[in-house]
Amino acid sequence: MHRKSRRRVLVAAGVPTVLALTVGGFLAAQGADASNTTAIDVNATQSLGTVSNVATGLNTATFDGHLNDSAVVPALTGAGVNALRYPGGSTADAYHWQTNTTESGQGYANPANGFDDFMGIAQKTGASPIITVNYGSGTAAEAASWVKYANVTKHYGVKYWELGNEVSGDGTYGSKWEYNTKPKGAATYANNIADYITQMKAVDPSIKVGAVLNTYNSWPDGLVASKYGDTADWNTTVLKKDGPKLDFVIIHYYPTSSSEADLLGQNKNIASLISHTRAEINQYAGSNAANIKIMITETNATYEPDSVPAALYAADTYMTFLQNGVDNIDWWDLHNGPTSTTSKLSDGLTDFGDGGVLSSGGCAGSVCEPTANTPFPSYYGLQAVGGFATPGAEMVGTTSSNSAVTSYAVKTATGLNLMLVNHSAQAGEPVSISYSGFNAASVTSAQQFSDATRKLQRISGVNASALTLPAYSITVLKLSGSNVAPRPSCTVTASAVTWHGGYTENVKITNNGPATTNWKITFGLPADERVSASWNLTHRQSGSTVTAQAVSYDKTIASGATLPFGFVTAGSGKNVAQPSWYALNGVRCTN
Structure with missing residues (x-):
């Protein structure tokens, strides 16, 4: 089995936790409320953006000995994967x-995994x-000729x-x-890359071209060579030179975790990163x-990548990146293979150190993976996201009132989808769900992945306002x-620095x-004041x-x-007055 070993750029320990508005359901007081029931509040009027048509991505590789297996296409379509990266890290x-x-000496390219072979999978x-x-x-x-072959010759x-x-x-910074x-x-x-961009876009001006950036607060971010x-x-140099020509930037996210709980808290760092x-x-x-x-073109749960928590990490990571304005996230990868760091997990599963979502069927010494193309738990994390956050959904x-339960919601053409992730390893979590801006009628479909089932499967008899989440689960x-x-409304706060005949107003x-x-x-404003x-x-x-x-x-607000905005005024009188009212789209704001 030929595979590429992935060493990782690590997120530094001690990254401050930033819970921005766009971290979705992770606005949580520690612990549940007094009744031990987690309160989930869905605000269907609070838009966090639209899911792109390349949101749920996955890496593929030219070295993958199972890329063309008959099980691959059904697995990809079954998970709702809508972007495939190639040729592999x-x-x-x-x-x-x-x-x-x-x-x-730089790896292996399977003769059956050329570009046209890959494109056959992408098209299917x-x-x-x-x-x-x-x-x-x-x-x-060479890059421009690839664009020409792909888009001019082969269309x-x-x-x-x-x-x-x-x-x-x-x-450049030491490690190589x-x-x-x-x-x-x-x-x-x-x-x-300025030359790359020029030559590639000369062939096809419609393509989107992206440059590599270093991940915030991870080595070697901030270093000067x-x-x-x-x-x-690195980032400053690339953006200053090529920013006017770029369509996207590339970040890879492989956070360092030392426990399952640590892994399941990594999504809290995403808002500050983005x-x-x-x-x-x-x-x-x-x-x-x-x-x-x-675009996050590589991520993975580097701690216990074949475990049930890896599936939960996938669901949280994809959704938190999307809510923070990222267009695409690509898991590493489709097949990868076992490493020498295999271990038996407390729930009986074996972690093979395999970053793939599907088994390669390989062995590390006497420890062998299940049959090739057997899904690992991370596959079901992607499958949950793929079916939940469909392209175009808002x-x-x-x-959530409980930090052990994260929550996400999207509005679709037919209603609303809700995803709940329970980080508790031992206990089921009862939840109550309330909705603002949406009248929930009935549950038309319900799926659940848990440590007990280890696959995403349909469940029945679910209430739209209350249910109990199994331990380590995605629902x-x-x-x-x-x-x-709702009726549009707004709140305003303002402060001013005044002087004789004028002032500066800072408004939010x-x-x-x-x-x-x-x-x-x-x-x-008073009649004698001008901005x-x-x-x-x-x-x-x-x-x-x-x-x-x-x-x-x-x-867009x-x-x-x-x-936030501000202005400077000047008046004809000695004493000037701040605005007595503000309105957003014709509706007066409250102070």
Whole structure:
């Protein structure tokens, strides 16, 4: 069995826990409420964004000896996988697509796993290909020829193209696992990929091209490789140089865990990771920043990857990334194979150290995996997400009164889907569910994965407002019902710094109604005051009424989100007064 060993870029211990609005159901007081029943509140009016059509992704590899097995396509479609990455992690930087070969000593390319073979699988499953071109030992011309073959010659319509794998692991910062024959350094990568982008988009201007970034607060994030001529860290250098031309950026997420409980808490770090990455993009990528998507093209439960908690980690990780604005998450990987670190788990399962969602059927010494293509628990985590968060569904807010239960909800064309993940290893968790902005009629479908069943299966007799979650479980409910349109409302807080004849006002308006796009804020000033400058919006004034509207990068205020802005006024009198009222889309705000 030929496979690529995956060493990981580790998330540093002690990353501060940031529970942003977009962490969905993990807004939790420690422990359950007084009745020992977890209260789940679904706010169907609080929009957290739309699920993309490449959300539930999976890595495939040219070295996979089971890629073309007859069981693969049904497994992928059964899990709702809608994106497939190729040719496989670090192999990509040593892989030459035209000959389906790798650089000498740099892994293996199965003769049956060439690009056209991969595309056959992608077409049968309907999944979007995500192709990683060879930066490490390839050329811009080779990448452009791949685009031409895929989209001009074969008319495959491959949209997403990554510029190398984990390129900063080429020894630029010391440790080396990524193959790269080019000079090291962030500036070298940034300058080279500019040529890749130009040549690739000259062939097909419609493609989306992404660059490699380092993961926030994980080595080597923030380091400057001055010995290779860099004057700034990797992310800053790449975004400054290539930001105007990029369509997405690539992050890999392999958090360090030392226990099952630690693994199941890793989703709490995602909001700060994405917030920081988005801030870097906004700061350094120029006017194109708002158009740059974030894609997590590798993740895995590096602790006990074949365990039941790995399935729960998958469900939480995918949904938390999606709620924080990520377009695509790709699990590592379809088949991987056992390692030497096999162990017997407390629930009787064997952990083979295998990052694949399906067994390869291989052995580590005398310890052998089940028959090839047997699903590991992580497969069912992806399957739960794939059936729950369908493309185009609107993610909405939830809260949980118990930190052991995470909750997620999406609105669909037929109703609302709810996913509940119980992190408790020993106990069932009774939950009660309430809905705001949605009248739940009935449960039309219910599925559950647990440590007891170890597969995602249908359950019956489920109530839309109360149920008990088994230990270590994922429960997906699909509900019929109707939306309740709330009256838009808002809350405002403001502070001012005044001087003789004028003041600066800093304002925060919170949208308590549904998400609003192309919003309008109005406020009233005394007749003799004029707004002379503003920020985070554009303004015009007619008499005493000021009308403010969105700037190009901030056109939507999500439900529950807060818009900060400010302005400077000047008046003809010595004593000036702050606005007596604010309104959002014509509805007055409360203080």
